[in-house]
Amino acid sequence: MKQRITLKQIALAFNVSIATVSKALKDSHEISISTKQKIQEYALQHNYRPNRIALSLLNKKTKTIGVIMPSILNPFFVKTFSGIEQIANEKGYNVITIVSHGKLDKEIASVNMLENGLIDGLLISLSEETESKQHFKHLEEFIENAGPIVMFDRISDSVITDKVIVDDFNCAYKATEHLIKTGCKHISVVSTLKNVGIIKLRINGYLKALEDYKLPVNKKIITLIKPEYDFETEIKTMLDYQNVDAIIGLEEFSAVEAMVIAQDRGYTIPDDISIISFTSSDFFKYTKPSITCINQHSVFMGKTATEILISKIEQPQDADPVFETRTIKTTLIERNSTKPLVIK
Amino acid sequence: MKQRITLKQIALAFNVSIATVSKALKDSHEISISTKQKIQEYALQHNYRPNRIALSLLNKKTKTIGVIMPSILNPFFVKTFSGIEQIANEKGYNVITIVSHGKLDKEIASVNMLENGLIDGLLISLSEETESKQHFKHLEEFIENAGPIVMFDRISDSVITDKVIVDDFNCAYKATEHLIKTGCKHISVVSTLKNVGIIKLRINGYLKALEDYKLPVNKKIITLIKPEYDFETEIKTMLDYQNVDAIIGLEEFSAVEAMVIAQDRGYTIPDDISIISFTSSDFFKYTKPSITCINQHSVFMGKTATEILISKIEQPQDADPVFETRTIKTTLIERNSTKPLVIK
DNA sequence: CTGAAAGCGCTTACAG
DNA sequence: CTGAAAGCGCTTACAG
Numbered sequence: 001m002k003q004r005i006t007l008k009q010i011a012l013a014f015n016v017s018i019a020t021v022s023k024a025l026k027d028s029h030e031i032s033i034s035t036k037q038k039i040q041e042y043a044l045q046h047n048y049r050p051n052r053i054a055l056s057l058l059n060k061k062t063k064t065i066g067v068i069m070p071s072i073l074n075p076f077f078v079k080t081f082s083g084i085e086q087i088a089n090e091k092g093y094n095v096i097t098i099v100s101h102g103k104l105d106k107e108i109a110s111v112n113m114l115e116n117g118l119i120d121g122l123l124i125s126l127s128e129e130t131e132s133k134q135h136f137k138h139l140e141e142f143i144e145n146a147g148p149i150v151m152f153d154r155i156s157d158s159v160i161t162d163k164v165i166v167d168d169f170n171c172a173y174k175a176t177e178h179l180i181k182t183g184c185k186h187i188s189v190v191s192t193l194k195n196v197g198i199i200k201l202r203i204n205g206y207l208k209a210l211e212d213y214k215l216p217v218n219k220k221i222i223t224l225i226k227p228e229y230d231f232e233t234e235i236k237t238m239l240d241y242q243n244v245d246a247i248i249g250l251e252e253f254s255a256v257e258a259m260v261i262a263q264d265r266g267y268t269i270p271d272d273i274s275i276i277s278f279t280s281s282d283f284f285k286y287t288k289p290s291i292t293c294i295n296q297h298s299v300f301m302g303k304t305a306t307e308i309l310i311s312k313i314e315q316p317q318d319a320d321p322v323f324e325t326r327t328i329k330t331t332l333i334e335r336n337s338t339k340p341l342v343i344k
Numbered sequence: 345m346k347q348r349i350t351l352k353q354i355a356l357a358f359n360v361s362i363a364t365v366s367k368a369l370k371d372s373h374e375i376s377i378s379t380k381q382k383i384q385e386y387a388l389q390h391n392y393r394p395n396r397i398a399l400s401l402l403n404k405k406t407k408t409i410g411v412i413m414p415s416i417l418n419p420f421f422v423k424t425f426s427g428i429e430q431i432a433n434e435k436g437y438n439v440i441t442i443v444s445h446g447k448l449d450k451e452i453a454s455v456n457m458l459e460n461g462l463i464d465g466l467l468i469s470l471s472e473e474t475e476s477k478q479h480f481k482h483l484e485e486f487i488e489n490a491g492p493i494v495m496f497d498r499i500s501d502s503v504i505t506d507k508v509i510v511d512d513f514n515c516a517y518k519a520t521e522h523l524i525k526t527g528c529k530h531i532s533v534v535s536t537l538k539n540v541g542i543i544k545l546r547i548n549g550y551l552k553a554l555e556d557y558k559l560p561v562n563k564k565i566i567t568l569i570k571p572e573y574d575f576e577t578e579i580k581t582m583l584d585y586q587n588v589d590a591i592i593g594l595e596e597f598s599a600v601e602a603m604v605i606a607q608d609r610g611y612t613i614p615d616d617i618s619i620i621s622f623t624s625s626d627f628f629k630y631t632k633p634s635i636t637c638i639n640q641h642s643v644f645m646g647k648t649a650t651e652i653l654i655s656k657i658e659q660p661q662d663a664d665p666v667f668e669t670r671t672i673k674t675t676l677i678e679r680n681s682t683k684p685l686v687i688k
Numbered sequence: 689c690t691g692a693a694a695g696c697g698c699t700t701a702c703a704g
Numbered sequence: 705c706t707g708a709a710a711g712c713g714c715t716t717a718c719a720g
Contacts, residue, residue: 004461004489006697017707022699032705047489049460053406054697056397057712064440072426082416085443094462096408096438099429116393117348117713118438145348145391256630286600288632350713361691366715376689398713401696461697 005046010039025050056117064094065309066119068110070102070127070154075252075281076298077125080152083302084123091310093120104129111138115146121313122147123305126154132195134158148312152305154196162312163325164305168198171294171330172205175248175276178292178332180213182339184246184274188221188238190258191250192231199224202250202278218242225254235261246274246338252281255291259337275337289336301328349390354383369394400461408438409653410463412454414446414471414498419596419625420642421469424496427646428467435654437464448473455482459490465657466491467649470498476539478502492656496649498540506656507669508649512542515638515674516549519592519620522636522676524557526683528590528618532565532582534602535594536575543568546594546622562586569598579605590618590682596625599635603681619681633680645672 007025011018016035024031024039025048042048056062067084069077081097088095096119100107107127114122122142130136136159143149143161152164179187189206193199203222210217221242225234235258238244247262249255255277259269267273269289277284277291280298284291304326351369355362360379368375368383369392386392400406411428413421425441432439440463444451451471458466466486474480480503487493487505496508523531533550537543547566554561565586569578579602582588591606593599599621603613611617613633621628621635624642628635648670 004459008697018697019699019708020706023706026699030705035705047485049456049489051401051697052460052462053397053400054461054712055699057395057401057696057714058698058700060712062397072422072429078416078422082443085416085441089442094440094442096440097429098433098438099426112393115348116396117398118396141391145393260630283627286604286631352713362713363692363715364690366713367690370715374689379689395713398696399715401698401712402714402716404696 004051005043005048006051007048010042010046010048013042014039060117061313062094062118062120063092064096064119065306065313066114066122067095067097068100068107068114068122068124069097070100070125072097072099075279075283076153076296079280079298080125080302080305083299083304084306085302086299087303087306087310091306093310100127100130102128104133104135108135108138111142115142117146120147121309122149123152123309124149125152126156128193128196131156131197148309150305150309150312152301154198156197160323162308162323164301164308165325165327166198166296166301166330167327168201169205169208171278171296171332172202172248173209174205174330174332175278175294176206176209177213178334178341179246179248179274179276179338180209180215181341182270182274184339185215186218186221186243187215187246187248188223188242188244189248189250190223190225190235190254192225192227192254193251194224194226199250206248231257232261236265239265239267244273246276249275249277252277252279252283255279255293256284256287259287259291270337270339274339285335287337292335292338293333295331295333297328297330304328348395349387349392350395354386354390354392357386358383404461405657406438406462406464407436408440408463409650409657410454410458410466411439411441412444412451412458412466412468413441414444414469416441416443419623419627420497420640423624423642424469424646424649427643427648428650429646430643431647431650431654435650437654444471444474446472448477448479452479452482455486459486461490464491465653466493467496467653468493469496470500472537472540475500475541492653494649494653494656496645498542500541504667506652506667508645508652509669509671510542510640510645510674511671512545513549513552515622515640515676516546516592517553518549518674518676519622519638520550520553521557522678522685523590523592523618523620523682524553524559525685526614526618528683529559530562530565530587531559531590531592532567532586532588533592533594534567534569534579534598536569536571536598537595538568538570543594550592575601576605580609583609583611588617590620593619593621596621596623596627599623599637600628600631603631603635613681614683618683629679631681636679636682637677639675639677641672641674648672 007018007021011021024036098110107130139159150162155163223238225231247258259275262273277293279293280296284293351362351365355365368380442454451474483503494506499507567582569575591602603619606617621637623637624640628637
């Protein structure tokens with residue numbers, strides 16, 4: 001690999017100053033047409049490209065945003081990322097992605113590492129540990145020193161910034177209500193996440209629906225399974241010892257695994273047990289039966305978060321900081337893992 | 345947001361030179377302990393972080409790599425990306441990701457855009473259009489001007505650089521052989537991709553297996569469906585007018601869609617029709633029946649490609665360029681969409 | 689032990 | 705019409 005050509009080299013080639021070359025390549029009216037012509041031609045021939053790093057240093061803008069997510073092997077984050085990438089690209093921004101793997105220290109290290117002029121702003125969805133330990137200093141420092149942050153999905157109310165969320169309370173409510181209206185009375189909630197705000201909201205929505213429809217709460221079928229426990233054992237135990245006629249899976253994995261376990265134990269879906277899943281993937285139309293789900297429109301969430309971030313980056317420095325929290329609507333997609341509506 | 349603190353400001357605060365501050369923060373033995381102490385403390389308090397852009401300009405290394413892929417909404421690329429991110433992070437590199445959406449012009453624009461000092465090297469999986477039009481000038485230019493490239497999965501033999509691939513010929517051969525040994529004779533191949541090297545290799549592997557086992561080739565059941573055609577119609581037509589007792593899906597979507605369509609038409613899987621899919625996702629264990637597949641170990645592919653790229657980036661400039669092509673082994677995972685082995 | 693200088697690649701206000 | 709100078713934030717070889 002030979003070195004990239006620079007203004008200096010072009011200047012040398014024509015025995016003019018670097019400033020002249022710079023202006024010529026910008027087609028400045030200050031420079032004579034003949035000079036511009038020969039310089040431009042030479043630059044083209046030699047594949048000149050302005051060094052972006054030098055420009056970043058000059059402008060104090062890198063036209064790059066950062067994205068920190070707990071995982072990338074999860075359809076929700078993949079789709080959100082896809083939305084982020086689309087908008088960033090449209091607006092001429094590059095995207096640097098870091099996965100926190102649910103770990104606070106990884107998240108802190110990543111945020112700190114990006115706090116050095118590399119990016120103009122940050123999109124972040126908090127790691128589980130960050131939420132459970134309620135540690136946000138790294139984020140506040142970033143906002144203080146480096147640039148705007150937009151939080152998406154896994155957010156914290158303690159951090160004052162822009163946020164994009166799903167209406168978790170309401171969509172859990174709707175899912176529960178749907179099951180109730182199809183005749184279910186013993187509705188279980190299953191998740192592999194626990195100390196995460198969105199999970200709490202979903203459970204609250206579920207509880208509210210039970211309350212509104214005057215159904216009793218059975219805490220033993222609210223099954224939040226810690227990573228160190230065996231998912232299959234927990235679900236089997238619940239199915240064997242509790243009365244369950246519906247399961248709401250709070251993420252893809254929980255729903256489909258629970259369904260398979262129930263089927264293995266001889267339950268018919270949806271007649272014996274109905275299933276609803278939160279999801280961002282289209283895959284659930286291919287299971288047998290296909291699974292009814294709450295679609296979170298995660299591509300749109302990614303797009304929205306990125307639009308907000310870039311508008312914050314590009315707004316004048318002295319603008320009043322006004323923060324907003326945008327809520328993305330969800331859709332219930334009825335498929336074959338739930339029974340037809342009976343009430344109303 | 346207040347401005348990040350710089351060496352200049354620290355220097356000002358203590359009335360010393362910028363050079364002194366720089367050395368003090370590096371704990372240089374040239375600087376007196378007392379000076380170092382006060383400067384280090386001040387820097388810590390004020391959250392000083394060396395500006396990475398300035399360092400990049402100085403060192404001509406950005407510690408950032410680029411990744412260009414045709415898609416991110418595809419389990420294969422998601423998993424590969426996950427492997428890339430892991431290794432890059434371990435080695436202290438950032439990752440900038442761009443999706444080409446299968447378009448040559450998007451790919452060219454992306455490569456050009458990254459050819460300006462922003463990244464130290466590039467990982468790329470070619471877009472469909474790049475392969476079909478056999479246009480590689482942008483890649484050669486990048487290598488010439490900007491840094492090393494490692495191609496993965498969708499590669500081209502015309503570009504002289506490092507490559508990481510799946511043994512597509514052999515694994516298609518193995519899949520076909522497996523079907524033959526379970527008693528299938530009319531084996532169809534279905535794909536939504538066409539002018540892509542890996543697809544051609546897979547088809548060649550398939551044809552070789554038919555030849556070796558002395559089975560006739562029926563070109564009408566090699567179904568490569570262009571995006572402008574309707575997948576469902578094409579599959580239905582094939583099932584209705586051709587004799588088919590097995591389907592090899594060359595990507596996730598093709599396999600699962602074909603299976604669902606066959607089931608809807610009353611075929612039993614695997615008794616009437618067996619299914620094997622190429623895949624990178626675990627999802628196929630949840631379909632009914634679960635789908636036998638060729639696992640491409642894509643996380644490993646991503647890791648391998650990144651290791652090669654970083655070693656190329658970090659090797660001395662004057663090292664002899666030796667290029668390698670690494671082949672990732674695949675595994676056949678038997679599930680319930682294929683019959684038990686009958687021969688041998 | 690400390691600092692001035694040159695330089696990474698660029699831009700722009702200013703002088704000539 | 706062209707160029708010298710200053711500067712973005714940093715490092716390092718060299719001088720004092």
